[in-house]
Structure formats: structure tokens, C-alpha cells
Amino acid sequence: MNELGGYDMEDLVIGMSESLVKTVNEQDIVMFANASGDHNPLHLDEEYARGTRFGGRVAHGMLSASVISAALAGRLPGPGTVYVSQTLNFRRPVMLGETIRATVEIRALDLARQRVLMSTRCEVNGKVVVDGEAVVGTTSRMARSRARPEQASDLAG
Amino acid sequence: MNELGGYDMEDLVIGMSESLVKTVNEQDIVMFANASGDHNPLHLDEEYARGTRFGGRVAHGMLSASVISAALAGRLPGPGTVYVSQTLNFRRPVMLGETIRATVEIRALDLARQRVLMSTRCEVNGKVVVDGEAVVGTTSRMARSRARPEQASDLAG
Numbered sequence: 001m002n003e004l005g006g007y008d009m010e011d012l013v014i015g016m017s018e019s020l021v022k023t024v025n026e027q028d029i030v031m032f033a034n035a036s037g038d039h040n041p042l043h044l045d046e047e048y049a050r051g052t053r054f055g056g057r058v059a060h061g062m063l064s065a066s067v068i069s070a071a072l073a074g075r076l077p078g079p080g081t082v083y084v085s086q087t088l089n090f091r092r093p094v095m096l097g098e099t100i101r102a103t104v105e106i107r108a109l110d111l112a113r114q115r116v117l118m119s120t121r122c123e124v125n126g127k128v129v130v131d132g133e134a135v136v137g138t139t140s141r142m143a144r145s146r147a148r149p150e151q152a153s154d155l156a157g
Numbered sequence: 158m159n160e161l162g163g164y165d166m167e168d169l170v171i172g173m174s175e176s177l178v179k180t181v182n183e184q185d186i187v188m189f190a191n192a193s194g195d196h197n198p199l200h201l202d203e204e205y206a207r208g209t210r211f212g213g214r215v216a217h218g219m220l221s222a223s224v225i226s227a228a229l230a231g232r233l234p235g236p237g238t239v240y241v242s243q244t245l246n247f248r249r250p251v252m253l254g255e256t257i258r259a260t261v262e263i264r265a266l267d268l269a270r271q272r273v274l275m276s277t278r279c280e281v282n283g284k285v286v287v288d289g290e291a292v293v294g295t296t297s298r299m300a301r302s303r304a305r306p307e308q309a310s311d312l313a314g
Contacts, residue, residue, distance in 0.1 A: 022194050031188035036223035037179050040230045061240040062223040066193035069219040073197050083218040083247045085289075090240045132242075 006078030009114055009138050017105040018075035022067045024059045024098055032063045057096040064094055064130045067102040068120045072136055076104055077116060082137035084115065092129045100124055104134070114138060163235030166271055166295050174262040175232035179224045181216045181255055189220045214253040221251055221287045224259040225277045229293055233261055234273060239294035241272065249286045257281055261291070271295065 002008050022028075033039050041048040042058055049057040065088050072081055094100060101123045108117040114137050121131040159165050179185075190196050198205040199215055206214040222245050229238055251257060258280045265274040271294050278288040 020194060028192040032192040032223070035185040035189040035192065035220060036227045037177060038223065038227035038230050040236060060223070060226065061243075062219065062226040063192060065222065065243075066189070066195065066217070066219040069217065070193045070195035073195050079197060085247065086218075086222075086245045088243045088245070090242065 002080045004079035006080035007076065007138065009109070009111060009116070012077060012106055012109055012116060012138070014106050014109060016076060017103060018071060019101050019103045020067060020071035020075055021099060021101050022070070024063065024094060024096060024100060026096065028063065029057065029059055029096060032060050032066075036060065036062065038062075054093055054095070059094040059096065059098075059100075061088070061090045061130065064090075064100055064102075064122045067100050067122060068104065068130070068132075068134070071102040071104045072118065072120075072134060076106070076118075077136060077138040080138060084135040084137055086120070086134045087132035089131050090129070091131065092124070092127060094122075094124055094129050098124045100129070107133070159237045161236035163237035164233065164295065166266070166268060166273070169234065169263055169266055169273060169295070171263050171266060173233060174260060175228060176258050176260045177224060177228035177232055178256060178258050179227070181220065181251060181253060181257060183253065185220065186214065186216055186253060189217050189223075193217065193219065195219075211250055211252070216251040216253065216255075216257075218245070218247045218287065221247075221257055221259075221279045224257050224279060225261065225287070225289075225291070228259040228261045229275065229277075229291060233263070233275075234293060234295040237295060241292040241294055243277070243291045244289035246288050247286075248288065249281070249284060251279075251281055251286050255281045257286070264290070 029043050043060055046057055103121055105119045107119050116136050118134045120134050122129050186200050203214055260278055262276045264276050273293050275291045277291050279286050
């Protein structure tokens with residue numbers, strides 16, 4: 001554990017996994033639209049969305065992706081994580097009111113470069129809605145002992 | 158143009174490009190944190206963030222990514238776009254108050270599968286902060302003439 005409550009590189013083992021659950025409510029979609037600038041009526045206008053093949057409002061795809069980011073930053077590796085890259089395959093729409101379970105799992109560790117390869121997926125009712133892979137950096141006790149203390153304070157997402 | 162104001166597949170040409178500009182303010186970061194569940198103090202706590210190597214609050218990486226999504230959904234191909242996949246390489250942090258320019262450009266067209274390969278990047282002050290590629294689907298006049306009308310109402314992001 002680092003001083004932020006996240007895992008050190010040395011604590012990580014291939015196969016470790018964590019999940020974060022988030023129900024997408026009306027306010028989340030409105031906030032996400034305002035934060036991102038994506039005001040597509042399919043996300044915001046129930047009457048319009050009901051007339052589409054989705055039959056109702058759909059969460060922004062990047063909102064699901066953001067729950068992955070929250071799982072990496074908040075759970076595994078947790079605070080102190082640095083986002084390097086993320087791939088996202090959008091498999092199914094997520095409807096307003098549905099509950100996203102984002103699961104992240106360690107697939108490979110590169111101790112020399114302080115990098116972690118994670119599989120990342122979001123599911124709704126057991127069906128994959130978004131999947132892909134993330135590469136993240138993380139702090140290590142070794143790295144911190146050589147670095148200025150504040151260099152442990154990196155971010156995920 | 159489709160009836161939502163987005164481009165039809167047949168309107169698209171390799172090399173077409175659009176940008177969307179968004180200044181990341183305090184409210185955006187708070188809204189994004191609430192919508193995603195990512196409450197990392199590096200994004201939210203100025204005092205804490207000032208003590209890190211970033212010297213102040215940093216936008217969530219996925220917030221920059223969301224501006225790409227907004228550029229696809231709002232500009233090119235525009236309304237009617239369907240997100241298929243996105244890759245994201247996080248190159249530099251984006252500080253609170255900085256202005257992100259998201260640029261999307263058509264790289265390849267697959268008319269048979271109704272898919273468009275786009276390069277996607279976010280810049281701050283001319284420096285790349287996030288880059289990658291998106292694959293999106295889009296409606297077409299041909300496809301719509303065969304489909305139920307409401308099938309034109311897909312989404313981006």
C-alpha cells in the first residue's frame with residue numbers, strides 16, 4: 001500500500017481483480033453531458049429517445065468508460081495510479097437506470113518500466129457492454145525511495 | 158446530411174476533419190467526478206493537488222476522452238453516429254482551466270460495413286494530451302431507405 005491507499009507495484013499479482021458498481025441515473029447523464037459537451041438528445045431527451053430503436057435514453061459510451069477509470073483510480077491499483085492508455089470496444093448500449101459493474105484485472109506486470117496491463121470490462125445484468133485493456137503506471141516503494149516524496153502523488157484517469 | 162444534422166456515410170471523404178474546443182472549469186471536473194464515481198483528490202482538492210508534482214488540479218483523463226466523443230457525436234460524423242471502438246493514449250496531464258481542442262479526422266471508409274476509421278486527438282496549447290483512433294458507424298441514405306425510419310437515430314458516445 002502506498003500512502004494514498006493504493007497498491008504499490010510490488011503488491012500486485014497477476015489475476016488480482018476488483019469491481020466498482022455504478023447505477024446510471026438522470027443526474028449522471030446530465031452532468032456528463034455538461035462536462036463533456038456531448039448534448040446528443042438520445043442521452044437527454046426522453047421523448048426523442050423513446051422514438052428511436054433504443055426505446056429510451058442511453059448513457060454516453062464514455063460514461064461507461066469513465067466507470068472503468070474510476071475502478072482503476074479507486075480500487076486497483078487505486079490512488080497513485082497513472083493512466084497510460086485504454087482501449088474501448090462498445091458492445092451494447094447502457095440504458096438510463098441500469099447498473100454498470102466495471103471489473104479490472106491484472107494481466108501482466110512490467111516491473112522494470114513500472115507498468116501494469118489490465119483487462120477492463122463493464123457489464124450490465126451479466127452482459128458485457130464495454131471491454132478493452134488499460135495500461136497504467138503505479139508508484140512503487142523502490143521508486144518513491146529514489147524520488148521526491150510528491151512524485152508518489154500521480155493520478156489515474 | 159441525415160435528418161439529425163449528421164453526415165451520411167455517402168457524404169464522407171477521407172481527410173475531412175472537425176474540431177471541438179472545451180475549456181475545463183471547476184464545475185466540469187466536479188460534474189465528471191460525480192457522474193463517473195472518480196473522486197481522486199488530485200482532481201478535486203486544490204490544496205492536495207498543489208503538493209503533487211502537477212502543482213495543481215488535473216482533469217480526469219477520461220474527461221479529455223469525452224471531448225473526443227463529443228466531437229464525433231456533435232461534429233463529424235455528427236448526430237446519428239454509433240461508437241464502435243476507441244483507443245486512447247494519455248500523453249500529458251490537462252490542468253484545471255486549460256482549453257482542450259479535440260480534433261477528429263477521417264482516415265478510412267468501409268462502405269460495405271458502414272464503418273469509418275477516424276484519428277482522434279486532444280491538444281492543449283498545440284501539444285497533444287491524448288491521441289488514438291476511433292471506429293464509428295454511421296447511418297446512410299441507402300441503409301435508411303432499407304431500414305425502419307427510427308434506425309437512423311443511433312448515437313455517438
